[in-house]
Amino acid sequence: MNLTDFMIGALLxxxxxxxxxxxxxxxxxxxxxxxxxxxxxxxxxxxxxxVGLYIYRYGLDHMFNNxxxxxxxxxxxxxxxxxxxxxxxxxx
Numbered sequence: 001m002n003l004t005d006f007m008i009g010a011l012l013x014x015x016x017x018x019x020x021x022x023x024x025x026x027x028x029x030x031x032x033x034x035x036x037x038x039x040x041x042x043x044x045x046x047x048x049x050x051v052g053l054y055i056y057r058y059g060l061d062h063m064f065n066n067x068x069x070x071x072x073x074x075x076x077x078x079x080x081x082x083x084x085x086x087x088x089x090x091x092x
Contacts, residue, residue, distance in 0.1 A: 004057050011050035012069075016076050019043035023083035024091070047076065 021028045022039030030042035051073075054063055063069065 004053060008050050008053045008057070008069075009072075011046045011053070012072055012076065015043040015046035015050065016079060017043075018046065019076070019080050020083055023080070024087050043080075 018028065018030055018039040020026075022036045022041075022043060025036045026039070027034050027036075028039055030038050031045075032038035032042050051063075054069065058066075
């Protein structure tokens with residue numbers, strides 16, 4: 001493992017709280033400031049940077065064969081897709 005591998009994982013996992021809290025209208029500081037739209041934008045920036053670094057470091061073919069990365073990415077996407085539903089149920 002090297003610094004690039006660490007950054008790939010850290011950025012992917014950092015995207016999760018920013019996307020979830022952005023959907024739930026939580027206030028969390030990001031590089032774009034406070035607010036839910038800023039957190040969602042920063043979450044997508046972290047996600048895209050993580051995917052870009054992974055493809056740069058290992059290539060697209062290796063990405064499709066890495067189950068650990070796809071598991072984390074899949075969980076992140078499930079949280080993003082279902083977050084609106086959970087917010088409507090539990091925000092009352």
